[in-house]
Amino acid sequence: MRHLLFGLLACVIVLGSCKENKQKETTGSLVMLVDESFMPIVEDEVIVFQNIYKTAKIDARYMNERAVINGLLSDSSSIGITSRRLTRQEAGILEKRNYKIRENRVAVDAVALIANGSSRDTTISVQEIVDILQGKPSARQLVFDNPNSSIVRYLMELANIKVLPSKGVYALQTNSEVIKYVHNNKGAIGVISYNWVRQPTVELEPLVATLKVMAVKGLPGKPGSDKYYRPNQDNLALEQYPLSRNMYIINYHGGGLGLGFSAFLAGDVGQRVILKSGLLPDSIPPREIIIRK
Structure with missing residues (x-):
């Protein structure tokens, strides 16, 4: 349930506030196209990310999968979240424009x-x-x-x-x-x-x-x-x-906030948000157990 997010969010904010990140990957704004079926988990990820990086603004636009893919191919956005990778033909369209495509599975x-x-x-x-x-x-x-x-x-x-x-x-x-x-x-x-x-x-x-x-x-x-x-x-x-089925983040931008958010999803905090949601993270975050005498 959505209220379960806030317990995790409180912990994340404490960790994120320990140091201020001024790099390009965590500042600015971007439009991200998202498969509507992934809206709940993506909303959670965006909330956590923006609470850690106060200067970041992600405009997530939710639509059907075909609209997401068409939007990526028409340069409406350079970052999208879908349940599949680009086909060889789709990737070829972007590669002809000299874009480097990054596709990462972040959840199941x-x-x-x-x-x-x-x-x-x-x-x-x-x-x-x-x-x-x-x-x-x-x-x-x-x-x-x-x-x-x-x-x-x-x-x-x-x-x-x-x-x-x-x-x-x-x-x-x-x-x-x-x-x-x-x-x-x-x-x-x-x-x-x-x-x-x-x-x-x-x-x-x-x-x-x-x-x-x-x-x-x-x-x-x-x-x-x-x-x-x-x-x-x-x-x-x-x-x-x-x-x-898998959940992928597709990014063909050279750097900036899109790359930063992609790295966040695949990183420890982003994967913990997925674990908390009940979906399966691509990589299970480790648990540290402190044993006291």
Whole structure:
């Protein structure tokens, strides 16, 4: 939940205030394009970063994945957060402009499936999800965040399809809208980022508290195929949850605040914020234990 951030924030501010950093990497302003499904964790990271570096201003703009990629390629911004790396063709467009691309994985997220609190649905298999996406008859209805979202792309690649079927699938605009829709519709199964389950906005907290997070069984021979697993930090770390995905920060600016924020996300403090959020950090921050006699 979002209020859990403040305990970590207090500790971080104490550490950050011990020395003043006047380098270019921690001053100035920038526009950052962010996959909307990662909004809760990115908001937390920006809050912590700006509280440490008072002269830094990050304008995070949240949108679907396709809009993020298009924005990077059109020079709307030189930094973005997505669930995938640039393709070879996309990278080639930037490299022709003599840009050096830096892509760093900073966390592992999960694609979570949620059901109405009064629904009997508690489990679902990846095969069932694939069947629905391939247009096969099903009593279940999947509700996505946006037709151009990273989650839709991820599952379409999994199901090996080019277009969504006309039945059994419904796309809204945001993860927030999916949560509200599932809360109000008993038969719907929402497909959202686990990030939104762990850290909903204040407005959505009471709604999320009433929803069921479904356990998922993987495809035969794939991770999580032995039983049903719920999305959580342990199952992500053990690679047992079958619908995991990465979170990347892409930066093609030569230096400055974009490079500084990228380094912050990958560094100790940024990774601790991710650990506290319930997602899986790219590198687990070490814990120091003091033993007294």
